[in-house]
Amino acid sequence: MDTGRTTVLVLVVLLSTSLLAGVAYSSGSVQETTTTDERYTLFGVQADGWFGYNNGYAAVVDESGNTVWNWSVPNSRVFDTEQLENGNILISVAVSVPQSECPTHYQEDQYDRPCVQNRVVEVDYESKDVVWEYSWFDAFPNHHEVHDADRLDSGETAIADMGNHRAFTVDQSGTITWEWNASDHISRGTEWFDEHVPEGSEEEFARNGPESDWTHLNDIDHLENGNFLLSVRNYDVTLEVARNESIVETYGEPGNHSIMNEQHNPNLLENAGTLVVADSGNDRIVEINASTQEVISEYGSVPPGSNVGDPSLRWPRDADRLPNGNTLITDSRRFRILEVAPNGTVVWSHLRQEERSLVYEADRIRLDGEYLPEEPSVADTDGTLVTRTNRPLTDLYATLDSYLAFVPFLPTWLGPLPLLVAIGDLGAGLLLVRELRR
Structure with a gap:
């Protein structure tokens, strides 16, 4: 020897x-600081454990992280959740259904896989009863789940239908009152496609079959001018669409990942003239000048000593500017929700690493009869986040770190x-x- x-x-x-x-990191919890007075947080969990699991739920926690309300249905994934003005909760939930219980044309699927029942439900907060619902079936769960729905002042509900590449509104009786189909407006052969898709990238953004995930339309917001803001994730763009179905504005560029990369839940702050976006593929939150489309700030890591786990964000899927100027961030693959002050400090957190909760979206709400809009128009216009992000070498590290998130048996800190x-x-x-x- x-x-x-x-x-x-x-x-x-x-x-x-x-x-x-x-x-290895500590689980962490609440950071002592100044934040909104009514610190109840509503959020939707796609699944506990990992992608593909069907054990999602909606929940409300207080400022100490105690669960004060929850709702779920079996075999489901929960995405968007929002409090309505009447105090009820609007939930977008996708339910996995055994093939034998699916509509006849889905039972003929050669792969013997479940179909999905997409449900947009209004749930009474006190009784947890479903008091209104709109639902439809689709071919299979993955990339066919309903991700977002918004209640309009008219009583209509606006819905982003990912599996059918459309956005639409329904009234209280379930009648479709407006519809926008991506195939009519941004598919290959349309004027928009020819103008915005780079030469040589046509195949990358083309539709390949009726069930292909070519748009991944994952969000819809109703703007003050009556138009709709639509997030088309797989095109790396957010569109402003008028009621006459015309596209009046395009934010981002297909394939240009310096602006957005497979984004989620963009919010247009109309009084500030900026767009706050969960830039998932770049593992950051960005604020974009709506006029120039310049990225004016980006936030990809928390300050040292924040006690919330790994400092870098990983696949964040929601970012809301709060009335006090802070930003509420849903950091999905880090299994946590963060409230961040304009200087980048984490002022509150809710950590769910032990459950491995894939939190999709979170809103700050009140339970005293008052109402906080999901995207408050009175948000502090000086609330732009200080830029905190990774550069050259650490960018590569962050990319590798994000890929490791797809390995379900690895510890979250690894x-x-x-x-x-x-x-x-x-x-x-x-x-x-x-x-x-x-």
Whole structure:
């Protein structure tokens, strides 16, 4: 046995083990600070565990993280949740249905997979009874789940239908009162497609079959001017669409990931003239000048010592500017909700790493009879987040970190560096064992 070589291997194992131990984080909780007075937070969880699980729910927590309300149905994934002016909760939920219970034309699917029943439900807060519902079936759950619905002042409900690549409104009787189909306006051969899709990228943004996820239309907001704001995730754009179905504004560019990359839940702050976007593919929150489309701030990591787990964001899917100028962030693959002050400080957090809750969307609400709009028009116009993001080398690290999120059995804290350390530790350990056996 080579004594010197053995000593080196022992030192490598000890050093790498100590480094790995230092990476695991505390679960953290509430940060003491100033924030909104009524700090109840409503949120929708796509699933506990990982993507593809069907155990989603809606919940409300108080400022200490205690659950004060929850709602769920079996075999479901919950996405958008919002409080209505009457105090009820509007929930977008996708229910996985066994193929034998699906409509006849879906029972003929050769893959013997479940279909999905998309439900937009209004739930009485006190009784948890469904008091209004609009629903439809689609071919299968993945990329066919309803992600968003908004109640309009008219009593109509606006819905983003991902599986059918459309946005529409229904009245209280369930009659469709307006409809916009992506195939008519942004598919290959349309004027918009020819103008906005870069030459040579036509195949990337083309529709490939009736069930292909070519748009991933995941959000709809009703604007003060009567138009709708639609998030077309797989095109990296957000569209402002008029009631006559014309596209009056395009934010972002297909394939230009410097602006948006597979975004979720864009909010147009009309009084500030900016767009706050959960820029999921870039693992950041961006604020964009609505006129120039310049990114005026980006937030991709929390300050040191925030005690909320890994500092970098990973696949955030919601960002709401609150009336006090703070920003409420849903950081999906970090399993947490953060309230961040304009200077970037985390002033409140709700951490769900133990449950591995894929939180989709969160709103600050009140339970005293008052109402906070989902996107308040009175939000502080000086609330732009200070830029905190990663650069060259750390950008690569963040990308690798995001890919690791697709490996369900890895601990949530295990990023690229600790993974490399662990692999090195294992390799050194095996070499040490072999050396000792000589």
